[in-house]
Amino acid sequence: MLNAFIGGICIGLGAMLLMLVNGRIAGVSGLLYRSFNDPRRHYWALLFLAGLCLGAVIHLGISGQPAPIFAQSLSTLLPAAFLVGVGTRIGNGCTSGHGICGIGRLSQRSIVATILFVGTAFVTVFVHSGLGGL
């Protein structure tokens, strides 16, 4: 659990740095959409996203741990991916933008959004595992 907490601090530091230096919220869903939609104005967002990959590579290199296994079938993953995309676009954010940054800003919208997506995720796992999935 210590690794989770330390990793969380690194995530928080990354989010703080982006706001402190670039004046931007580190919300991955929004950055991804904008850097695809209008890349010329969002090079900084593309570099942040490239950094996410780079960070994962560095961790892979120094930890010596194998890469995670994505065990679920595509028939589950792809509809899930679509819902994650639609939901974060309509709801203006995901775990990073609403969760890590928004709650830190004490934004009421983000607090409500986080309670809702964590709550529906719990219910979804309950239903999905209860039906013999996963």
Added chain:
Amino acid sequence: MNLFSALIAGTLFGFGLAFSGMTDPANVIGFLNPGGEWNPSLAFVMLGGLAVTMPAFQLLIPKMEKPLLADVFAEPSKATIDLKLVLGACLFGIGWGLSGLCPGPVVAGIAYLDRDVVLFALVMLLGMYSGTWIIRFLPVSE
């Protein structure tokens, strides 16, 4: 320079995601499934993240006139809790619960060059563009 700082911020963020185990969907599902062998790590990740962002956003940033390398703090000003927010968060929660994946770990996870993560990222983008289209039919609030 501001591009370089965005890269460093992203690298810290991505390293943190991997170090905390959040790029592994099994850890996320393990948290969301208290009926199984409960894995509380996601809660510790949130606590660690908020332990930095909460004081930063509440104490440090308000004291600054502007960011170090930009003209303004681009913080969202919208305050209404509307249908879009509620519907979007719920749809996202369903997708997150089904897969154990949310946008940060998906983008970081592309580094693992796993076919499934790349496909997930592409379909997620398709979902985002569909979301842009769906928004047109939802009531507008200020």
